[in-house]
Each structure stands twice: as C-alpha cells, then as structure tokens.
Amino acid sequence: MPIRNATGHSALWGQKIERDAPLMMIDAHADEAIAERLAPGTDFARLETKPQAEIVQISGRTFSDTWLLDPRAGADRRAKIRTIIERDVARVDGDGVLVVATKSVLTKFSR
Incomplete structure (x- = not known):
C-alpha cells in the first residue's frame, strides 16, 4: 500500500x-x-557535508545497452561517447573521472 x-x-x-x-x-x-x-520510532541523524566531487551527467540522450550495442550503429555511437569521455579526462588532467555503464557496454568499450 x-x-x-x-x-x-x-x-x-x-x-x-x-x-x-x-x-x-x-x-x-x-x-x-x-x-x-x-519504521515507527525511527531516529534521524543529519550529516551535512561539503561536496567531494563535481558531477557532470550527460543528459538529453538515452545511453541504453540497446542503443550502444546496436549491431549496425553501436560502434559509431560508442566512438562518439569515447570522444566525450576522452575530452572530459583531458579537461581534468586524467584525474577523477568516473564512467558508469553496464558490463556488456564496458566490455565493448574495452575492445
């Protein structure tokens, strides 16, 4: 309910x-x-912290497995995404970039 x-x-x-x-x-x-x-009786503890990272989320497009692994267009799409990632890595001198993807997409990126 x-x-x-x-x-x-x-x-x-x-x-x-x-x-x-x-x-x-x-x-x-x-x-x-x-x-x-x-959960009745829940005690709340609030912890205020400073941001530890700058988060840049690529939006405006769905980067699904289906889109990135498409047999015909996937390689070109992954190449374009790789270019974006490489630009962001260069912008921060290679330090502190985290890329999150499914295992199947990461496998294709590592080839």
Whole structure:
C-alpha cells in the first residue's frame, strides 16, 4: 500500500519492518513522515557535508545497452561517447573521472 507524506510524495512498502531488526536508510532526500510510517520510532541523524566531487551527467540522450550495442550503429555511437569521455579526462588532467555503464557496454568499450 502507498504511504504518502503531506506534500504528496509516496513510498510503496509490502511488508512490516520488525523493530528489533537493524535498519540504516541512506537517502539525501529522506522524508521523516514516510520513514516513520515504514519504521515507527525511527531516529534521524543529519550529516551535512561539503561536496567531494563535481558531477557532470550527460543528459538529453538515452545511453541504453540497446542503443550502444546496436549491431549496425553501436560502434559509431560508442566512438562518439569515447570522444566525450576522452575530452572530459583531458579537461581534468586524467584525474577523477568516473564512467558508469553496464558490463556488456564496458566490455565493448574495452575492445
């Protein structure tokens, strides 16, 4: 059943959490009202930290396995993505670039 907070945000939960079970929620946007419904008596600890990295997310296009591994167009698409990655690596002198992809895409990139 959906659990909603005052602003309409919701969570869907299928089973009750036993209160003697350890529970750690790590969520940058956790809502206390929803957490209380999921696990009554939840204690919140807030940790404020400075950003440790600059995150640049490529958006405006879906880089799915289907798109990147397409038998006809995949190689060209991966080459274009590789160019973007190489530009970003060069921009930061090769330090601190993280690329996330599925194993099947990474396998094709490593060839």
